[in-house]
Amino acid sequence: MSADLTVVSYRPDPSEWAWAFGGTPAVRRVQPGTVLELYTEDCFGGRVRGVDDLPSQVCEFPYLNPVTGPFHVEGAEPGDTLAVHFVSIEPARDWAVSSTFPHFGALTATHTTAMLHPALEERVWVYEVDRERRTVRYSARRSDFTVEMPLDPMHGTVGVAPGGFEARQTITPDAHGGNMDSPELRAGTTVYFGVNQPGALFALGDGHCRQGEGELCGTAVEAAMDTVVVVDLVKGGGPTLWPRFETDDAIMSTGSTRPLEDAYRISQQDLVTWVAAELRLDELDAYQLLSQAGEAPLANVVDPNYTAVAKLAKTYLPGVQVYDGVHERLRETGRAYLSQR
């Protein structure tokens, strides 16, 4: 490994898992620019290993959705922006699982969309993961139907400690990030968070081999992951009010709340004001530009808050480099790391 890169490897013992953003001491302190090689366990804490392992029986509330971290990033102060770049996200096992879960999901009565229906059947699906061919295999439980899907690994949960004296369960997405469950959080993406607490205290988990838009039944193709990220800081500048994403091709804003139209509104309003600032456009002119060129890839419609993403291709942003180009630099760091591995 080159001397240019500071690499920290960390594989938590189950006793070190965190269950909330906020209220949890840092497991490591790292400098901005550090490459982190991390292991994350799946949302079930690895306890669902076959179709007979019903989550509601093998898992114990609130010990759901463990995250790896939090990491204290040296020098991060409230008002700064933390950049976390995903270098690689690789399934750690050759299988993954999904399930229904009682009163959780988009097409079932839940604890908030409360009704008098008994829960839908709890059922587990086990996926074969073929890391060479980059596929996962779905198999129906009540018939012989089976089909392959592309492997497209992502992290459902990544965030920082919230502000305002809060601590939030890892299952809840909000302004601090958390369980956004956006398929956009794949290798190659940089995610930006406003820093609320000294050190930012970021953590991540809930790896998915792939996920449909909305995460319909409430769980994706859940997997333990070997993940590499690079972290960096953008000091000062305008505050980052909601998590933002950047890829080589697009910038994105997010919003997490209910009802879903409000999540859409938050994400779009953030992107309108961001684009207006970057292109020195009047706000209504940016509003119009996004009305015709914007995308809105849904993240989740199942978690305690729903998450919407507003996305604009960089082709509409000629000459613009957001956050002082930190994405390009972290992308380069990631490439350097991968070439040396």
Place this chain on the structure above:
Amino acid sequence: MSADLTVVSYRPDPSEWAWAFGGTPAVRRVQPGTVLELYTEDCFGGRVRGVDDLPSQVCEFPYLNPVTGPFHVEGAEPGDTLAVHFVSIEPARDWAVSSTFPHFGALTATHTTAMLHPALEERVWVYEVDRERRTVRYSARRSDFTVEMPLDPMHGTVGVAPGGFEARQTITPDAHGGNMDSPELRAGTTVYFGVNQPGALFALGDGHCRQGEGELCGTAVEAAMDTVVVVDLVKGGGPTLWPRFETDDAIMSTGSTRPLEDAYRISQQDLVTWVAAELRLDELDAYQLLSQAGEAPLANVVDPNYTAVAKLAKTYLPGVQVYDGVHERLRETGRAYLSQR
């Protein structure tokens, strides 16, 4: 033109425009299999032709969003499914317009999300349409910024007469179709409607040169269109409860209501049950399949009902041909028509 194709051309006089689905007599009676060459005026009735033509001044409520039709399809009876295949959608002029409109749009107080704010500024943007290069050009109103976008023509409004003694303004999407504002309604797509009234009475309008997901400000790149469709009937079979789309690559269900999560639920529940029936899957197995493989391209978050689309690639539907293959046949009819034109 080949004798094999029945082609009807129709360009309505403004006095023939319809303003509602239902309650309007048919302008033509057509046989299943007919190719229709239609002209549709833009959502402003063609009255917004420059930046000084403010819609709230040049248009008069409720004379908004005129549609061409309705067409009585011979033999269509309640319980049947009407198939409308878009052969081509071409802008009729070398310009198009968009605008904000008082108290309409996703990021403004509206008549339903009622607040005490005065309306945002009403502003018009004129787009240059380059039919050769397949682009439209956006120009900011308060600065010199300008950028090209791909031309991607679609119809915002298409539907049939509703059931239950109802007539609905053309601006409202619901189970009968209407102003769904989905970018998926482009050339090459077949849309399916449950028939509620004898003759189905379908109509269409509200052409867009392109549109962002959600139609953020409430109006797309609005344009008059020269549009060719082929219509056909699927007699009997299961009822089509909500509009469905089919392309060469995917099948889609829609839902139009508020809040947006309920539009999402309708579309996904319809697709789950549709896929379960086609693949002979148990419903929970179909729910799981869509949870990982499904897409959810947002249509509109601005109209009286919001519209969500649930989409599954045909790669996940090996050997399946929906609606007896009518899409493939209409696709072929369309190709024959285009090759003869």
Place this chain on the structure above:
Amino acid sequence: MSADLTVVSYRPDPSEWAWAFGGTPAVRRVQPGTVLELYTEDCFGGRVRGVDDLPSQVCEFPYLNPVTGPFHVEGAEPGDTLAVHFVSIEPARDWAVSSTFPHFGALTATHTTAMLHPALEERVWVYEVDRERRTVRYSARRSDFTVEMPLDPMHGTVGVAPGGFEARQTITPDAHGGNMDSPELRAGTTVYFGVNQPGALFALGDGHCRQGEGELCGTAVEAAMDTVVVVDLVKGGGPTLWPRFETDDAIMSTGSTRPLEDAYRISQQDLVTWVAAELRLDELDAYQLLSQAGEAPLANVVDPNYTAVAKLAKTYLPGVQVYDGVHERLRETGRAYLSQR
């Protein structure tokens, strides 16, 4: 009967029932000031007469929720306000019914809050109506529990023809009124509607012996009613955008849409602007007044649109007489009618 009162009695034959607001010809033409003695059948068309008459079996969609009317009020023009004062609402039979209905109600998956649950059990409850003692008696179906409740008759459905070329099923409340299902619509209340079509074309039905706030399971204590109303016109003046109510003690605005917070917003925004106009208050001052003194009695959280009511006691409106005092005059007409009967 005094020569001063014009009284029209009308008991529709089932063939005369209307199933929509709009698109239906008037059954009678009446002058403003007319007292109407009407019979309205219950929401099931009188077909549910015992616990074995399951609504989904004895009723046929869309023949649900018949209304009596519409009545053409001479001289009513768009822009006017129609006043309908309830003089008396009396159950026509000594029994009434309620039921669950498949996929309808607040605590069940519905066609819009679509899920994968099978419908809850369909069950009918028959209530004894004691018109002397002014009570109804509830009896549990699966145990011996029984309890009396006060009789508090009201109409769930009352409205006028909508504007914008629309016709709406009687089950849907919107700006034209319709199935608002507010317990405030009892004898002594005047309801105001903006007139959209010449003659206003008002109709009413869906009598309830009583109803809880929100109409939780989707049906109230449903009953045929002998109802007396007086109708009048308020020519010109500001438009009445949403139905408003007035009693001797309070004024009320309504809003009907989804999600429920938007229905609340509509009703409150209408009442803020109404109160500001009547008290010559700045809008923010009226906003503050309502924030502390306003009530928000929920109407329905089960129909295709939810209905919220915003209410202010007249003690906060010293010296104010809304709509030129038409309520007081109609109240007087009602008293005169009752004293002469």
Place this chain on the structure above:
Amino acid sequence: MSADLTVVSYRPDPSEWAWAFGGTPAVRRVQPGTVLELYTEDCFGGRVRGVDDLPSQVCEFPYLNPVTGPFHVEGAEPGDTLAVHFVSIEPARDWAVSSTFPHFGALTATHTTAMLHPALEERVWVYEVDRERRTVRYSARRSDFTVEMPLDPMHGTVGVAPGGFEARQTITPDAHGGNMDSPELRAGTTVYFGVNQPGALFALGDGHCRQGEGELCGTAVEAAMDTVVVVDLVKGGGPTLWPRFETDDAIMSTGSTRPLEDAYRISQQDLVTWVAAELRLDELDAYQLLSQAGEAPLANVVDPNYTAVAKLAKTYLPGVQVYDGVHERLRETGRAYLSQR
């Protein structure tokens, strides 16, 4: 004071105020049965004392809505239910204040219902509080209008430490209670919370001299309060999932989430199951009973979660005594305290 009553008086220094439920050490340990004489500061920390004290200028986020506590109740364990009975709630000063606040309230764009509107004007209203005559006086800011309203003191915020490793800002209502802003929380009411942490750790604040249903503009008639409560424990029994209220006349369930229909659903579903258990009714029979006899007094439609209340008069609950009669006992303790004072 009688030896029978244990009375603890506590007036926090501003440095002792708490800003969150959870993550805050107890200020006192008290035995079940203790009478607590407490002082609570208003939601502005007492900093808004005149019309020129704009909250956004004199208050500093996140130091909003201080609460007094938390109190560790000896013996409270997860699974128990904490009962807090309000003996008296008296304004501590002869004035109170209300205000609009930028991007907060039901009729304004907010940070979650995000839009492009600038904030409505921030304005403060000062109310005269007449503790003898039991009134508060509203005075318009832009005209001479003034009117008295009944004094009806209540606490907007009361709750316990949440479960699941969470800490929540005092402004947010959820399953742990918090800023429910229900006018039902007046003297004479007992509120029940499920215990999540040893000691329960309850706290309260945000006194209101009165409040409209929904708390339309986001703030009530805000006041410092001298409040007396009695606390007690119900060991074991069924879990209390959401806060419940009891008065001499009614029992109530609450739900706090978005959209508002889901808050309604939570509260009604909890009350249906509660009533079914108490009356030994089948769930559908309880659903029907509440559909006709239930009330739904709205609490808030402005906070990060909206709060709905489901209410049933005790006349419908013959022979029922909930939570082993703890309300009656605490009511007696309160009367004893008041008679001895």
